[in-house]
Amino acid sequence: MPKMKTKSSAKKRFKMTASGKVKASQAGKQHGMIKRTNKFLRNARGTTTLSAPDAKIVKSYMPYAR
Known part of the structure; x- marks a missing residue:
């Protein structure tokens, strides 16, 4: 049986916590900070x-991240 493949984009963007939750960076911080409110930032x-x-979707992309 061949190895299952991990999505490269998912492994760069997400990390798994010890309890099995998925950790990700906050959205909306790449560009356009001037128009965002200070509260949002x-x-x-x-x-x-x-x-x-x-x-659940992200975990399907990373089959070996348990």
């Missing part, structure tokens, strides 16, 4: 955990 710092439906 403050709240979008760091990382966040994905919701359960989104995490």
Whole structure:
């Protein structure tokens, strides 16, 4: 049986936590900061955990990340 492939884009964007949740960076911070509010920029710092439906999709892309 051949190895299952991991999506390269997913392994660059997401990390798995020890409890099995998917950790991702906040969206909307790549460009266009002038038009964003200070509250948005403050709240979008760091990382966040994905919701359960989104995490299920990402986990299918990374079969060996347990």
